[in-house]
Amino acid sequence: MDRDKADSPGASRRGLLKCMAWAGTGIVWSVVGGVPRGLNLTDAAYAAPADGFTFVQISDTHIGFNKEANPDPNATLQAALDRIAKLPKKPAMLIHTGDVSHLSKAAEFDTAAEVLKSVKQDIHYVPGEHDVIGDDGKQFFERFAKQATPARCYSFDHAGVHFVGLTNVLTFEKAHAGGFGSEQLEWLEKDLKGRSASTPIVVFAHVPMWPIYPQWGWATEDAPQALSYLKRFGSVTILNGHIHQVVQKVEGKVTYQTAFSTAFPQPKAGEGPAPAPLKVPAEQLRSVIGVREVAVAPAHSLAVTDITLA
Numbered sequence: 001m002d003r004d005k006a007d008s009p010g011a012s013r014r015g016l017l018k019c020m021a022w023a024g025t026g027i028v029w030s031v032v033g034g035v036p037r038g039l040n041l042t043d044a045a046y047a048a049p050a051d052g053f054t055f056v057q058i059s060d061t062h063i064g065f066n067k068e069a070n071p072d073p074n075a076t077l078q079a080a081l082d083r084i085a086k087l088p089k090k091p092a093m094l095i096h097t098g099d100v101s102h103l104s105k106a107a108e109f110d111t112a113a114e115v116l117k118s119v120k121q122d123i124h125y126v127p128g129e130h131d132v133i134g135d136d137g138k139q140f141f142e143r144f145a146k147q148a149t150p151a152r153c154y155s156f157d158h159a160g161v162h163f164v165g166l167t168n169v170l171t172f173e174k175a176h177a178g179g180f181g182s183e184q185l186e187w188l189e190k191d192l193k194g195r196s197a198s199t200p201i202v203v204f205a206h207v208p209m210w211p212i213y214p215q216w217g218w219a220t221e222d223a224p225q226a227l228s229y230l231k232r233f234g235s236v237t238i239l240n241g242h243i244h245q246v247v248q249k250v251e252g253k254v255t256y257q258t259a260f261s262t263a264f265p266q267p268k269a270g271e272g273p274a275p276a277p278l279k280v281p282a283e284q285l286r287s288v289i290g291v292r293e294v295a296v297a298p299a300h301s302l303a304v305t306d307i308t309l310a
Contacts, residue, residue, distance in 0.1 A: 052297025
């Protein structure tokens with residue numbers, strides 16, 4: 001695949017549960033009983049009860065990209081960080097779901113680190129396929145994810161929530177889809193063993209963990225094995241990037257969410273011959289890129305707010 005190469009807010013509930021893509025304003029998703037309930041941004045401050053915490057997902061910053069779709073991704077990343085800094089509830093952390101850089105160049109990683117150093121919270125990273133070009137992610141992991149195991153994954157706990165960062169891009173070009181591999185799957189099985197089924201789990205990886213559009217590599221081939229280890233948990237949220245747009249799916253106790261890019265949009269699945277940076281009028285760009293705020297509270301389902309930069 002060439003490396004340089006939304007539905008209406010009034011959509012039906014059935015349509016939302018099947019698959020959803022937004023190309024406009026931000027929206028809060030409060031998932032109650034497995035069913036997403038939409039709120040507007042005015043209500044976002046009420047999405048997280050006072051005894052909980054929030055975190056922010058950013059994705060696909062593509063530092064180093066310089067084509068017409070966005071000649072200055074540094075500026076839009078900075079705009080995203082400025083929005084995050086103004087959130088009414090300060091997030092506990094940031095999660096970056098990959099493609100920090102565009103071509104895995106040292107200068108791109110340097111620039112990304114310089115822009116992101118203004119973030120006061122911890123940032124937890126997983127790589128995208130654009131971060132592992134030529135060295136299987138050696139530079140990326142040395143700079144952004146030193147805590148990763150030799151299997152290229154890691155986990156941590158925060159306020160009773162178990163977070164798992166997985167890498168599913170190391171075989172991307174060969175398989176034309178994401179993949180974890182046996183070593184990482186074995187690690188995941190061990191990592192989850194012994195944890196109570198009531199523990200909320202948040203998994204984050206770059207490529208979607210359900211087959212949104214395998215023809216374009218918008219799928220992870222061995223995700224079913226990973227999901228088999230997660231099925232006993234009562235609350236599982238899976239956060240991905242890669243497709244540069246918000247798409248949601250709910251299956252039982254598992255909620256899948258892809259995120260906006262901070263750099264440029266991509267077309268909806270099947271609209272065109274291949275995924276590629278999508279050029280929109282300059283005045284519209286910030287309405288189709290953005291960040292995500294996730295609110296977590298004891299005895300509540302996660303509430304998700306997708307915030308554009310418009």
